[in-house]
Amino acid sequence: MVHAEYDIQKGAYNSAGEASADIKRKLQQLGISPVTLRRVAVSSYEMEMNIIIHSLGGTMGLCVDKDWITLSSKDQGPGIEDVELAMSEGYSTADDDARSMGFGAGMGLPNMKRNADDFRITSQLGEGTQITITFKVM
Amino acid sequence: MTIKEIANCLDARVLCGEDRLDQSVTSACCSDLMSDALAFIHENAALLTGITNPHVVRTAGILDLKCIIFVRGKVPPDEVLEMAREQGLVTMTVNKTMFTCAGLLYDNGLRGAPMGWPCREEAVS
DSSP states (O other): OEEEEEEEOTTOGGGTTHHHHHHHHHHHHTTOOHHHHHHHHHHHHHHHHHHHHHSSOEEEEEEEOSSEEEEEEEEOSOOOSOHHHHTSTTOOOOOHHHHHTTOOSSOHHHHHHHHSSEEEEEEETTTEEEEEEEEEOO | OBHHHHHHHHTOEEEEOGGGTTOBOOEEEEOSOHHHHHHHOOTTEEEEESOOSHHHHHHHHHHTOSEEEEOTTOOOOHHHHHHHHHTTOEEEEOSSOHHHHHHHHHHTTOOBOOSSOHHHHHHHO
8 A cells, every 4th residue: 555645735836846856756666557558647747736736835745555556636726617617628717827838738637537446526615626546557 | 771771771870779760660750749749649650850958858758769860950058968869769860951951761662550549459459
């Protein structure tokens, strides 16, 4: 069983990707298959970038047991007004800073969902967003 | 197609990873949007991009890419190249547009990855 938690700051582009790289390293050390590793790595990077780009800051967690890998995020707001719209491929509210660095394609949430075996999102405007995604260990 | 063949085809200047040019890539992807790259690019691929910031190298690391081709004559800052070296990536710069680069590579047999969402379907099939 492996647990890890990462603090992710709003707008922390300089350190963006470090949490995901650490998650990938941990899973490689556990001998997770390359196909599963790639799905988790892509999802964790999208999750991390979402917190940096869209939230006021938050945390990201990794939990690995014998059969499942779980990634979770919890941020401090501002919450998503229309989750269904936010799940649409190509829809993005990323600002110019994020776009200038190559983000804001509107693929983050859909990419997480399509890579995961289970994807859950809850969001309350003014409070924050929580995402939990799970992957079956193969 | 080997990375060396790609460099020759594009008349590229290799920026780092000169000792890894004999590696093969199986597809290529053109994108300035890293989220699109994360969604659609396959492993063992080359990424053609006009973005030169550290996120390109981080994205390549997440995706286990072999090679980044900076188009439109762009050269990333030294710290970005150092990150690429540490990750064992080959990087090169080409003084051509992305469209021209893609056309030359396609003409020489390299193809894009199949569209769709490959990761999950491949994993569960």
